[in-house]
Amino acid sequence: MDRLITTIENRLLRAWLAMLAHLRDEHTISALTARIAVGHHDPVGGLDAAAATFAAQAHAAYLAAGQAAARWLNVQFNKSAGAWAPERLTVQTSDVWRLAPVEKKLAAFDAADPAAVAWALQNRLNLIREITNEQRAVIRQILVNGARSGANPREVARQIRASIGLTEYQAGVVERYRQELQSGQLSAALARELRDGRHDRTLQAAMRDGRALSPEQIDTMTERYRANWVAYRAENIARTEGLRVAHQGSDAAYGQAIANGDIEPAQIQRKWNHSPGAKNKKNERAFHRVMQGQIRGYGEPFVSGLGRSLRYPGDPTADAEETLNCRCAVSTRLLPAKGAKRPDAVPQAQPPTAPPTAPLPALPPVPPMPSAPALSPKVSDPGRAEHIGAVEFDARSHR
Numbered sequence: 001m002d003r004l005i006t007t008i009e010n011r012l013l014r015a016w017l018a019m020l021a022h023l024r025d026e027h028t029i030s031a032l033t034a035r036i037a038v039g040h041h042d043p044v045g046g047l048d049a050a051a052a053t054f055a056a057q058a059h060a061a062y063l064a065a066g067q068a069a070a071r072w073l074n075v076q077f078n079k080s081a082g083a084w085a086p087e088r089l090t091v092q093t094s095d096v097w098r099l100a101p102v103e104k105k106l107a108a109f110d111a112a113d114p115a116a117v118a119w120a121l122q123n124r125l126n127l128i129r130e131i132t133n134e135q136r137a138v139i140r141q142i143l144v145n146g147a148r149s150g151a152n153p154r155e156v157a158r159q160i161r162a163s164i165g166l167t168e169y170q171a172g173v174v175e176r177y178r179q180e181l182q183s184g185q186l187s188a189a190l191a192r193e194l195r196d197g198r199h200d201r202t203l204q205a206a207m208r209d210g211r212a213l214s215p216e217q218i219d220t221m222t223e224r225y226r227a228n229w230v231a232y233r234a235e236n237i238a239r240t241e242g243l244r245v246a247h248q249g250s251d252a253a254y255g256q257a258i259a260n261g262d263i264e265p266a267q268i269q270r271k272w273n274h275s276p277g278a279k280n281k282k283n284e285r286a287f288h289r290v291m292q293g294q295i296r297g298y299g300e301p302f303v304s305g306l307g308r309s310l311r312y313p314g315d316p317t318a319d320a321e322e323t324l325n326c327r328c329a330v331s332t333r334l335l336p337a338k339g340a341k342r343p344d345a346v347p348q349a350q351p352p353t354a355p356p357t358a359p360l361p362a363l364p365p366v367p368p369m370p371s372a373p374a375l376s377p378k379v380s381d382p383g384r385a386e387h388i389g390a391v392e393f394d395a396r397s398h399r
């Protein structure tokens, strides 16, 4: 799942940044100034359309995750079928009919499935609403502050353009950084975590010499600080949304396979893996570390260390504390179907007349095989059990 999530996150990150670049290109300071000067209440036009481009990428990622999960199921079916093929077995009994290759299944993720379509519509609405509401709230606040302080339209336009892609809180932090630079509170500016380190020496020298920064220096420093915040938020969004759609897409694929009768719900076993791809410990949370190894069936929620239910990492119905920046992932195992018989159970040294170990069904010439030929963990050939027993979904091979 790890690799798939990373690919999806990168895609969403690019989509988010492209959306912001488009909005900034469309809204130059002079264009914004003109609209603000005539009292426009929604000066940044095209927000909904821009948000829709991001929602479309989220949908594409969801489909990719569903298709990867369906491909993985197919690999499991084929492996099982191969293991049951006569040439792979040394069993020599009259029960040759038992060794007929399993009916080959072909799981596919159907984007036109009603549940997948409903997901796409709802996801699009939610994303557009969240993105535009958040952006409009920032813009409104800047307009209100501007009116209150009597700022000129061009200054308000500059702040609005700078706020594109930031939350209200983040836009406020960037403005305070600019004020610190303007008012000479340079030690405060130097303490900011997301500042651009390239300016540290300039700031230190200015502090030492008691010198004011030039307007150009202030613009450059603020612009870089702003860009760092935009990148920081973009990564958070790509990570959170990527984790969500990856799990929702694969969940939907298993749901379809169950609905099609390819697998039984009880065959899906999901395991919580805490922060498998964490690059730094910042994303760690103790109440997810305790979830490591938690096992759940299909549709059963996991429980975090805070006692909250999570259907999967990034579950949008869970508290933000549980989902923001989470790097956990769920891996899935396909368990043998109930009632499936293992080929090794056929006694190898028995004479052809030996009774089969399990009651035979009334003879159809080639009876349909159980949906997923199963091996109990205690088979005589552990190597093969490893091969065709329960297998974990590892998206590393499914890009």
Ligand SMILES: [Zn+2]
Binding pocket: 274, 275, 285, 288, 313, 326, 327, 328
């Ligand atoms: Zn987590």
